[in-house]
Amino acid sequence: MTEPIRVERSAAAAIVTIDRPERMNALSWATVRRLGEVGQELAADASVRVCVLTGAGDKAFCAGADLKERQSMSRAQVREMLTAYRSDLGWLARSDFVTVAAINGVALGGGLELALSCDLRCAVPGATLGLPETSLGIIPGAGGTQRIARLIGEARALDLVLTGRRLDATEALAVGLLNRVIPESESLLDGTLAWLKPVIEGAPIAQRAALLAVRAARALHLEQGLDYERELYEICLESEDRDEALRAIAEKRKPNFTGK
Ligand code: COA
Numbered sequence: 001m002t003e004p005i006r007v008e009r010s011a012a013a014a015i016v017t018i019d020r021p022e023r024m025n026a027l028s029w030a031t032v033r034r035l036g037e038v039g040q041e042l043a044a045d046a047s048v049r050v051c052v053l054t055g056a057g058d059k060a061f062c063a064g065a066d067l068k069e070r071q072s073m074s075r076a077q078v079r080e081m082l083t084a085y086r087s088d089l090g091w092l093a094r095s096d097f098v099t100v101a102a103i104n105g106v107a108l109g110g111g112l113e114l115a116l117s118c119d120l121r122c123a124v125p126g127a128t129l130g131l132p133e134t135s136l137g138i139i140p141g142a143g144g145t146q147r148i149a150r151l152i153g154e155a156r157a158l159d160l161v162l163t164g165r166r167l168d169a170t171e172a173l174a175v176g177l178l179n180r181v182i183p184e185s186e187s188l189l190d191g192t193l194a195w196l197k198p199v200i201e202g203a204p205i206a207q208r209a210a211l212l213a214v215r216a217a218r219a220l221h222l223e224q225g226l227d228y229e230r231e232l233y234e235i236c237l238e239s240e241d242r243d244e245a246l247r248a249i250a251e252k253r254k255p256n257f258t259g260k
Pocket of ligand 1 (some may be wrong): 022023024026041059063064065067068069093108109110131133136145
């Protein structure tokens, strides 16, 4: 069987590609399991600062659940799959590095839910995003209802979840589903890596602290969040990279961050 996931490195960025273009990169059981293993492998590698998740080919990022495989699955197997979405794909929202979905085509159903699990999202101008599950007699089951409402607000989330309508990249950007659309003049990967260069080359301790602090805002009450921010600031304040940044400004040069 061919590997459903490809992993490559570009300096501190890991590029994770769902590689099933003949099925529009749909999420089969094996794909979800392998993505889970990839998450563990990347977590064990402290040099990874950014993980770019994308799809093979130029048609699909991911067309959601593998509907062909789903036809032969029992209800019990579907339940197991829903559990696996949460356990095996949860790292996209919890890792110590920044996760970004680089949407190279359609991101539908579970495909958009994958992208919603990431910290950031960008897309090609021709991308199509949507949660069509209700038209299939189900609801998004890989975190989609919860994540989309938190990301773009209840009214917009209800519009998309209840109607199942598909958005083009321009509308997805306007409603806040996408952080940016990479212009056609650049390749999606190059554009994504150029956008995230400050993360890839920035002070590792501060980058991680910033990621954890902002992510925490959705779960914590404000006072708790302010305490957590202070805690994380303290770690930055004690870092050598913070002193190096101040020296670099005084000496009018680029800082040389070491992650200490
Ligand atoms: N699971 C498995 N296979 C899928 C798939 C999915 N989710 N989506 C597409 N494919 C397969 C098609 O069956 C087809 O295979 P075939 O040639 O062997 O029949 C191949 O990918 C190409 O799809 P096709 O529909 O011919 O291409 P298209 O460019 O016209 O449309 C989509 C692409 C993704 C827009 C369309 O296939 C679609 O709407 N798929 C369903 C998406 C969906 O509802 N996902 C939510 C699941 S909860």
